[in-house]
Amino acid sequence: MAYSDKVVKRFEEVTNNPAAHGVGKFDPKDPTVATGMTGAPACGDVMKLDLKLDPETDTILDVKFKTYGCGSAIASSSMFVEMLKGKTIEEAKQIKDKEIADALELPPIKIHCSVLAEDSIKRAIQDWEEKKAGRTTTWVEEMQKKDDSMLGHNNPPQ
Numbered sequence: 001m002a003y004s005d006k007v008v009k010r011f012e013e014v015t016n017n018p019a020a021h022g023v024g025k026f027d028p029k030d031p032t033v034a035t036g037m038t039g040a041p042a043c044g045d046v047m048k049l050d051l052k053l054d055p056e057t058d059t060i061l062d063v064k065f066k067t068y069g070c071g072s073a074i075a076s077s078s079m080f081v082e083m084l085k086g087k088t089i090e091e092a093k094q095i096k097d098k099e100i101a102d103a104l105e106l107p108p109i110k111i112h113c114s115v116l117a118e119d120s121i122k123r124a125i126q127d128w129e130e131k132k133a134g135r136t137t138t139w140v141e142e143m144q145k146k147d148d149s150m151l152g153h154n155n156p157p158q
Contacts (some may be wrong), residue, residue, distance in 0.1 A: 036123030
């Protein structure tokens with residue numbers, strides 16, 4: 001299976017200059033930060049997405065990610081950085097895995113990477129909506145309380 005030129009180019013750009021492509025994280029205690037993390041047990045890919053939001057307008061001001069996975073997973077993560085910046089939460093809800101897959105020309109065997117990206121976006125939006133509703137614990141803290149949590153399995157991103 002060969003990666004598309006778009007995946008290779010994006011992967012190399014991220015690898016050569018991670019900070020310029022949104023690799024990193026925000027302070028999880030910042031009340032304007034929302035986090036989403038998802039993983040695919042079948043392949044071991046894990047994506048963690050942080051959104052920095054304007055609480056007055058629900059606009060995404062900045063995006064950071066950490067991804068452990070193949071070139072398609074990393075390219076999908078960097079693609080959603082581009083797709084999310086400047087969008088409102090409602091606009092971000094409309095982003096679908098197919099858009100990411102089409103933009104990167106992902107082969108069918110790598111579609112799960114774009115699905116992970118969409119799931120991370122959904123999870124971050126859920127985190128934001130819960131924060132705005134006044135939740136006092138983060139979703140990560142809630143996951144750590146559960147016995148069946150996979151958090152911590154295979155050293156996912158911190």
